[in-house]
Amino acid sequence: MTGVPAPAADPAAHPWGARLAAAVRARESALLVGLDPDPSALWPGATPPSAASPADAAAHAVADHARRVLDAVAPACVGVKLQSASFERLGAPGVAALARVAAHARDLGLIVLLDAKRGDIDVSAASYAAAALGSTPTPWGPVEGLGADAVTVAPYMGRDSIQPFADVAAANGRGVFVLVRTSNPGAGDLQERPLGDGRSLWERTAELVASIGTDAARAAGPLGPERPALDPIGAVVGATAPDHLERLRELLPRAPLLLPGVGAQGGRVEDLAAAFAAGPGAGLVTVSRSIVGAAAPGEDPAEAARRAAESLRAAIAAVAG
Numbered sequence: 001m002t003g004v005p006a007p008a009a010d011p012a013a014h015p016w017g018a019r020l021a022a023a024v025r026a027r028e029s030a031l032l033v034g035l036d037p038d039p040s041a042l043w044p045g046a047t048p049p050s051a052a053s054p055a056d057a058a059a060h061a062v063a064d065h066a067r068r069v070l071d072a073v074a075p076a077c078v079g080v081k082l083q084s085a086s087f088e089r090l091g092a093p094g095v096a097a098l099a100r101v102a103a104h105a106r107d108l109g110l111i112v113l114l115d116a117k118r119g120d121i122d123v124s125a126a127s128y129a130a131a132a133l134g135s136t137p138t139p140w141g142p143v144e145g146l147g148a149d150a151v152t153v154a155p156y157m158g159r160d161s162i163q164p165f166a167d168v169a170a171a172n173g174r175g176v177f178v179l180v181r182t183s184n185p186g187a188g189d190l191q192e193r194p195l196g197d198g199r200s201l202w203e204r205t206a207e208l209v210a211s212i213g214t215d216a217a218r219a220a221g222p223l224g225p226e227r228p229a230l231d232p233i234g235a236v237v238g239a240t241a242p243d244h245l246e247r248l249r250e251l252l253p254r255a256p257l258l259l260p261g262v263g264a265q266g267g268r269v270e271d272l273a274a275a276f277a278a279g280p281g282a283g284l285v286t287v288s289r290s291i292v293g294a295a296a297p298g299e300d301p302a303e304a305a306r307r308a309a310e311s312l313r314a315a316i317a318a319v320a321g
């Protein structure tokens with residue numbers, strides 16, 4: 001099955017929005033499988049090399065688990081969301097496992113989204129962006145980062161903390177998803193707060209994302225009819241607050257929306273129609289536990305995951321139209 005078109009030598013000619021839409025069309029899926037591997041709750045069957053250190057053994061088992069999940073569910077998915085800390089917590093072997101899993105996902109034709117929720121001042125943000133989406137020039141030659149197709153970014157530090165991600169993404173034909181209205185109960189603590197002008201913090205964040213996205217699209221070329229339907233800067237919008245989706249789409253008419261929170265957190269695909277209104281790639285549903293942990297006791301986890309992913313793919317297609 002075909003996957004995300006590779007960024008060409010001239011990434012500006014193949015911007016992220018167009019690549020993403022093409023991938024969703026080619027794979028007939030807007031589903032990302034989420035991988036948040038817990039070394040104590042992996043699918044049975046991983047056999048680490050003997051005499052490995054705990055970190056090496058755990059990283060080997062995590063990578064083997066992730067590879068088997070991807071092999072089972074890839075046909076129903078357009079991409080994978082790799083939760084960075086689940087790998088980083090195993091130290092250097094965990095980071096190496098993350099890179100191997102990302103490479104395997106690419107071999108299967110999947111978009112690789114690094115869920116790292118980065119956010120720092122401009123100079124450090126540029127390093128994080130290079131690590132996820134780009135490369136770093138060194139006196140010994142350029143050093144490639146993870147080579148993810150997209151990364152999640154926390155907006156708390158403002159425009160100048162997001163801009164380096166937008167710049168590195170644009171230079172490499174990659175994408176960025178900014179946390180706008182998250183799926184967790186604590187989203188209410190800050191994101192729902194009204195600002196002085198009556199708008200909520202998530203509405204203001206959405207406006208900021210739209211503005212950075214428009215600037216990025218303008219930098220890639222004139223904003224004429226050639227402009228891709230989707231901007232390179234997207235938003236993370238929890239499926240647990242579907243009442244906000246119409247307003248979010250109004251504020252973010254061209255942003256790809258990444259929708260976590262379906263299944264284990266209570267969100268439902270049927271409530272997400274507004275997210276898909278801007279065409280293929282406009283809404284991406286990411287599901288972790290309800291796919292990877294779909295098996296009933298005694299059931300084959302791979303077969304259960306495959307069925308869960310296929311059923312989610314079909315449910316999304318029915319809603320997206």
Ligand SMILES: O=c1ccn([C@@H]2O[C@H](COP(=O)(O)O)[C@@H](O)[C@H]2O)c(=O)[nH]1
Nearest residue numbers: 036083182183238260264265287288289
């Ligand atoms: O608002 C957000 C942003 C990110 N996540 C991430 O998604 C998965 C949880 O997936 P389940 O399908 O609920 O198992 C995890 O990686 C979170 O960090 C989120 O849940 N909400």
